[in-house]
Amino acid sequence: MKVPQWIKGLLWTSPWWLGFIFFLAGPMAVSAYLSLCDYPLLQPPVFVGMDNYARLSTDPIFHKVLANTLIYAVFSIPLGTILAIALATLLNRNVRGQAIFRACIFVPTVVPVVAVAIVWMWMLNPQFGLVNQGLRQVGIDGPMWLASPGWAMTSLILVSVWIIGAPMVIYLAGLQDIPVSLYEAARLDGASRLGQFRHVTLPGLSPVILFNVVISIIAAWQVFALPFVMMKSSPGPDRSTYFYTMYLFDNAFRYLKMGYASAMAWIQFAIILALTGLVFAVSRRMVHYRGA
């Protein structure tokens, strides 16, 4: 007896579509419904229509976490991108011991986030931390870092730059994919080093940059563990390091406002989709696909 092809196909792919139904599509449908409900977890959900969304639009803390997350993304993504490309460019110059340098710069990326947070809490300790001690030695009186409303966000952005091993390695692979002949042609045309970087390296790297930026945008809206641990699960000084996902988490699991949290989750999804679409649209003219 021969099993029909479509049954075979469905059987083989069953891990995916079963998981899709039970752990994704199903929960998303539930979430869409819950976002229209008042649901304090211990009592059954009560349908309230668009109430949660309306309340979010006037919730000052919601506005604050939106702004904080945006600020974090606007500064950490370009900073991380520039640094990762710079380091990758250095590594890509025929250097001996490349593997050792690469390993050193990559190592922080494999450190569990909780440990990253703890190490940096002590690094940034105003009195006993290494950062302010270093500043003291060059005659600068370092700030209070995590304890100061003006510096807490900066601290987090700086720490985020410490874990850029993954994009750096991707940029390095991207650089190695650019044909040497393009550089030779540019040199023959009299292009300077900067000119080569501007007209050969950047266009060659642009698809990889687009990829990394999109991934970073999605990641920025989900930032949770780092500020959660570093701020001891608090919103930080003057709520200056209260991020979108932290507020969502607090609404869901601290205040048990499951409906409110679900509405936040859907807005988050919409923002991510919109921003990704925007980046793709804006980048259309700037991204250069070789062979396309």
Added chain:
Amino acid sequence: MRTRRRIQTVTTYLLLAGASVLFVLPLVWMVCVSLKPSSEVLQFPPRFWPQHPQVDAYTAVFESEGFDFPLYARNTLIIAGLSLVGMVLSSAIAAYGFARIPFRGRNLMFGVCLATMMIPFPVIMVPTYVIFKHLGWIGSFKPLWVPAWFGSAFNIFLLRQFFMGIPKELEESAKLDGCSTWGCFWRIIIPLSTPALSVVGLFHFMAVWNDLIGPLIYLSHQRQFTLALGLQFLQSRSGDTPWNQMMAASTLIVIPVLVLFLLAQRTFIRGITTTGLKG
């Protein structure tokens, strides 16, 4: 020309060496602080190297009620083991279906699979919690490993691409010799795919080892904590935990992944460059 070249090479080395030191420094300091006696930790101005290195902070962490390292390590390994096997196996099976079994609607299905990668975890965080609560799974390891047995879109995509690169002729001749589809998968594809499978396995292990939000949401008793959650818990009451002990606990949770990284560096780098996945 030659001197210019020289200068450039020297600058490159200096910049790379400087960056390497800056990136590794915080980790070296973590170990240094963990080896300091309490009196040295709160010494002002702070010194980098411990004056009188000792392992007291480690013994204190091992003996403390707040951070049961062997137990948390055991919990983490149980969750990682159960979900690792499930993740690799189920992703490979589904990927083989998408790569080798032609059926109607396959491309549409694969497209949906790819699209699901865009969905952020927080969107399903609340409803999955509600569902697991109804199943009575909250406070058990199940929410942390059962979903892994249904693969992940990302790993399915990665493995499918790898399987597509394996010549079909191998399976065709095996089939002529009477090999079943499962036989082709198990005896030809799987052994040929160890590089890709090890990337999936390694990254999944790292993800479980690092995960904070999952255990934070689903585990309710301290005896079930994973290392990441245990460390966060220790830190959240660090008013009474001295910093050398915090650093000792951090060092303990970092060392295994560090060893893994040094042993499997090539797999790491290959995995990231082929997938773009954040480790």
